[in-house]
Amino acid sequence: xxLLCQKSFFSLDSEVSYLxxxxxxxxxxxxxxxxxxxxxxxxxxxLVQSEDFFLGVDRVKGLFADLIHGQRRQVAxxxxxxxxxxxxxxxxxxxxxxxxxxxxxxxxxxxxxxxKWTEENEGELAVIxxxxxAETLGADWNERVLQSIDEDTAVVLISSVHWMNGVAFDLxxxxxxxxxxxxxxxxxxxxxxxxxxMDVKRFxxxxxxxxxxxxxxxxxxxxxxxxxxxxNSGKPLEESWMNRTNSRNFSGLTDxxxxxxxxxxxxxxxxxxxxxTLPILEQSLLQILEWTPEAMVVYARELKKRLAEFQQERGxxxxxxxxxxxxxxxxxxxxGTDPQEVKxxxxxxxxxxxxxxxxxxxxxxxxxxxxxxxxxxxxxxSRKKF
Numbered sequence: 001x002x003l004l005c006q007k008s009f010f011s012l013d014s015e016v017s018y019l020x021x022x023x024x025x026x027x028x029x030x031x032x033x034x035x036x037x038x039x040x041x042x043x044x045x046x047l048v049q050s051e052d053f054f055l056g057v058d059r060v061k062g063l064f065a066d067l068i069h070g071q072r073r074q075v076a077x078x079x080x081x082x083x084x085x086x087x088x089x090x091x092x093x094x095x096x097x098x099x100x101x102x103x104x105x106x107x108x109x110x111x112x113x114x115x116k117w118t119e120e121n122e123g124e125l126a127v128i129x130x131x132x133x134a135e136t137l138g139a140d141w142n143e144r145v146l147q148s149i150d151e152d153t154a155v156v157l158i159s160s161v162h163w164m165n166g167v168a169f170d171l172x173x174x175x176x177x178x179x180x181x182x183x184x185x186x187x188x189x190x191x192x193x194x195x196x197x198m199d200v201k202r203f204x205x206x207x208x209x210x211x212x213x214x215x216x217x218x219x220x221x222x223x224x225x226x227x228x229x230x231x232n233s234g235k236p237l238e239e240s241w242m243n244r245t246n247s248r249n250f251s252g253l254t255d256x257x258x259x260x261x262x263x264x265x266x267x268x269x270x271x272x273x274x275x276x277t278l279p280i281l282e283q284s285l286l287q288i289l290e291w292t293p294e295a296m297v298v299y300a301r302e303l304k305k306r307l308a309e310f311q312q313e314r315g316x317x318x319x320x321x322x323x324x325x326x327x328x329x330x331x332x333x334x335x336g337t338d339p340q341e342v343k344x345x346x347x348x349x350x351x352x353x354x355x356x357x358x359x360x361x362x363x364x365x366x367x368x369x370x371x372x373x374x375x376x377x378x379x380x381x382s383r384k385k386f
Contacts, residue, residue, distance in 0.1 A: 001295040005369040009287065017351045017372035022163065022191055022328045022363035025217045027280055028287055034279035042275060050250050053242070053273045060278055063285035064224045067293070068189075068208060069199040073263030076225045077272050081188055083237065084209030084225040085113035085157065087267045088186050091234030097154035097183075098123035103145065104130070107163050110188050114157045123154065130167075138167045138323025145169065149177045155184040160192040164356040166329035168192075168322065175204025184230070190214055194284075195300065195327045195365060197293045206230050215327075215365070217284035219277040227264040236260070240270040296366055301326035303364045303373055310377050330359035342383065349379040 010026045012018055018026070041048045061075040078084045100114050104127050118125040128148050134140035149156060156178055161168050171187060178185040186207045189198060193208070194215030200208055208226040212218030227234075241247055243266050246257040260266035288296070304326050308318040316332050331353075333339055339355045346353060346360075353376070354361040362376070 001292055003291060003295045003299045003366055006291070006366040007369065010367050012367060013350075015350055017368070017375040019362050019364055019368060019372055019376060020352045020354055021365045022214060022361060023354050024220075025194075025214050025365065026367065027217055027219070028284055030287070031217070031280040031283040034283045035276050038276050038279045050248070054248060056274075056278045056282060057268075057272050060224070060282050060285065063282065063289065064226075066289060067198065067285060068193065068226055069201055070208075070226045071263070073265070074226055074228060076227060076264040076267040077269060077274070077278075078209070078223045078225050078267065079221055079269050080109070080223050081107075081190060081209045081211050082109040082113060083269065084207070084223055084267075085110060085186065085188075087225070087234070087237055088184075088207040088209075088227065088231065089113055089117045089155070089157075090237070091231050092117070092155060092184055095154050097152055099126060099150075099153045100124070101126050101128060101145070101148055101153055101156045101158070103128050103141070103158055103162070103169075105162070105164055106157075107159060107188065107190075110157050110159065114155070117155070121154075136319075136321065136323070137165075138319065138321060141167055142170050142173070142323055145174060146177050149174070149181055149183055151181050153178075153181060153183045155186060157186040157188070159188040159190070160198070161196070161325045161328055163191050163328075164330070164361065165359070166325040166327075166361075168325045170323070171203040171205065178206075179204045191328055192325065194288055195293055195296045196325065197297070200226050200228070212281050212284075216281065217288070218281035222274060222277055222281060224281075225264070225267065227267060231267070232263060234266070236266045236268075238270055240268060240272070242270065242272050243268050291366060297326055299366055300364050303368055303370065304329060306370060306373050307331065307362065307377070310380075327365065328361070328363040330356065331362050332359050342380070345383060346376070346379050349375065349382075351376050351379050 009028050062072045065072040065075050100118050102114050115125055128144050130137050130141035158169055175185050184206050187205050189208050189210040193210045206228045211223045213220045243261050244257045245259045308320050311318040343355050
């Protein structure tokens with residue numbers, strides 16, 4: 001499947017070049033419409049049937065399972081990545097292993113979750129840094145992560161794509177090493193799932209947590225989590241009525257059932273139904289599956305290629321190797337350039353990116369086209385010092 005620009009599916013202003021999906025993804029027009037339809041039920045609650053508390057949840061779980069090549073029964077709806085990390089880390093069980101692995105500059109939710117686990121278990125948090133002098137940053141960093149995993153490692157918690165610089169971690173290789181050493185593998189998929197193919201089985205992932213408001217084009221305060229069979233007998237963070245076996249029998253809820261629903265449903269956050277926001281996510285998942293991540297990432301790569309050429313023409317570098325994502329990447333600036341000032345100047349030209357560290361973080365999706373890339377390059381070229 002070959003994709004063309006899909007900007008017409010969104011309500012983005014035509015004169016805006018929004019190259020900042022990694023900050024927050026826009027919602028689809030059809031998602032807006034779905035939320036408004038759901039709002040009608042809030043206006044008229046007598047239209048809401050008991051099954052409406054569950055059917056949307058079931059559909060979203062099924063769609064996400066299809067997207068990540070997992071099973072619906074292993075998907076939970078949670079409010080955030082930090083909630084999902086807490087579920088997984090609280091259910092690692094008692095182990096003599098005390099070593100946990102993260103990478104440097106990991107997103108705070110992952111870092112603090114892992115740090116807490118090591119403190120509570122008198123363990124060691126090994127933070128893996130890349131070699132700053134390495135010619136191939138991504139390849140070197142991946143190799144260092146692989147070498148750090150051993151029989152003493154209890155858990156690896158890593159982002160699929162680094163949120164600051166777009167380094168892509170080889171999940172299949174890391175997952176294989178984790179399986180060989182009996183290490184639990186937890187992945188934050190927030191910055192890749194929805195535009196980059198994901199296969200939890202092939203990659204050997206035990207838990208995958210994804211905030212929905214970025215590449216899943218969903219709402220804020222909602223996340224989707226895959227918990228593998230390793231967690232099927234674990235303890236949830238809260239005791240919701242909705243994750244019990246009799247939850248769909250409203251007239252019999254006080255016939256208290258101790259048994260949880262099978263699979264990962266025990267980890268669903270309370271009030272799982274998320275009226276108004278879950279319909280937004282359902283529509284985005286349907287659309288992403290129609291576009292396919294395989295086609296979306298190819299589309300993104302074509303946009304990145306032009307920026308790589310632009311950087312090369314100016315004596316700067318933008319890696320196109322497999323250890324760097326095609327949809328999210330760091331655009332280095334000439335030495336001594338103030339990235340915040342560059343960002344302000346870009347926004348005056350209605351070009352939107354983020355600053356992470358000393359670089360511009362650019363992130364492209366199917367609503368972007370070569371005109372957006374040209375707008376970015378033109379705005380950069382218009383600066384006297386570039």
